[in-house]
Amino acid sequence: MKALWLIAALAATTGQADPPATADAPAAAPEAAAASETPAKPLPRLDLRRAHAPAGDAQAGKGKSEVCAACHGADGIAITPAFPNLALQKADYLYWALHAYKDGRMPESPMTPMAAPLEEQDIRDLAAYYASLPHPPPPADTAPADPIDPGLLAQGQRLYMAGDPAKGIPPCQGCHGADGRGNAQAAYSDRSGRMPYAAYPLLRGQQNDYLQTRLQQFHDDAIDASTNSRVMHGIGKQLDADSIKAVSTWLSSLKE
Ligand code: HEC
Numbered sequence: 300m301k302a303l304w305l306i307a308a309l310a311a312t313t314g315q316a317d318p319p320a321t322a323d324a325p326a327a328a329p330e331a332a333a334a335s336e337t338p339a340k341p342l343p344r345l346d347l348r349r350a351h352a353p354a355g356d357a358q359a360g361k362g363k364s365e366v367c368a369a370c371h372g373a374d375g376i377a378i379t380p381a382f383p384n385l386a387l388q389k390a391d392y393l394y395w396a397l398h399a400y401k402d403g404r405m406p407e408s409p410m411t412p413m414a415a416p417l418e419e420q421d422i423r424d425l426a427a428y429y430a431s432l433p434h435p436p437p438p439a440d441t442a443p444a445d446p447i448d449p450g451l452l453a454q455g456q457r458l459y460m461a462g463d464p465a466k467g468i469p470p471c472q473g474c475h476g477a478d479g480r481g482n483a484q485a486a487y488s489d490r491s492g493r494m495p496y497a498a499y500p501l502l503r504g505q506q507n508d509y510l511q512t513r514l515q516q517f518h519d520d521a522i523d524a525s526t527n528s529r530v531m532h533g534i535g536k537q538l539d540a541d542s543i544k545a546v547s548t549w550l551s552s553l554k555e
């Protein structure tokens with residue numbers, strides 16, 4: 300019954316016809332405080348302290364992914380460095396990201412019209428499908444890749460692993476994993492069933508330009524979709540252009 304109440308509350312607060320809530324996986328409830336503090340915002344941000352998302356059917360998702368392949372590649376590896384890879388990304392992260400686009404919580408992008416027609420089941424299936432794909436293989440056409448400045452790579456790796464205390468930047472690995480494959484506590488569930496780290500994204504091998512754009516958006520406070528985007532804004536505002544370039548270049552260079 301509690302889950303039903305949550306569904307009703309979510310639908311009433313956001314005006315959504317199909318809230319991403321089910322009895323087996325309670326949805327993130329909107330933050331009442333955020334809604335009343337920022338009346339200008341059309342939607343309260345998603346509360347992702349309960350980030351665990353309902354499971355989908357990867358096989359069904361594969362069938363639905365044809366339209367996505369035009370930009371994200373048939374194997375989930377984006378066709379240009381400006382678009383994100385989806386292969387091996389965390390299903391919980393993908394699920395909430397798709398809802399954020401669908402609800403209009405993200406800045407306008409080519410993704411906005413793509414997410415609009417997706418139904419709840421499509422979102423579950425697509426999230427399951429992309430999360431099931433193997434880690435990004437090296438792109439086929441990069442045999443004679445431009446040599447990357449080793450100093451830049453070292454700077455990026457240092458920032459990711461150790462942060463930069465002088466600039467107030469914490470180590471990225473604390474939240475995104477020492478290997479960049481997502482939060483080490485992703486499966487952690489507290490006593491009230493919250494899974495606060497489930498939707499922390501994988502960054503390893505992500506596309507360089509996409510990472511830089513995204514980090515700049517966090518820096519500029521351009522993303523206010525969820526409690527998780529608030530967490531990342533806190534980090535992003537400490538990042539200068541130099542740090543963004545270094546850490547993005549290093550992360551995107553990790554191909555295995
Ligand atoms: C026309 C190109 C295009 C198509 C087609 C497309 N996308 Fe996207 N997608 C993008 C772009 C560009 C972004 C980054 C948008 C931004 O800056 O917020 C993105 C972002 C995403 C993200 C967020 C990734 C992250 O790391 O945060 C997900 C998930 C996603 N797309 C899934 C899909 C799915 C599923 C489909 C098919 C239903 C699809 N996309 C179709 C261009 C596209």
Ligand code: HEC
Binds near residue numbers: 383470473475
């Ligand atoms: C305190 C935890 C925390 C730390 C430390 C942290 N992040 Fe994040 N990061 C997050 C969360 C949570 C998200 C998901 C935000 C969302 O859903 O909008 C995120 C999202 C991101 C994204 C977007 C991924 C995508 O696919 O769109 C990038 C890029 C990123 N972080 C890079 C970094 C870098 C680089 C650092 C280190 C300088 C860092 N993060 C440190 C918690 C953290």
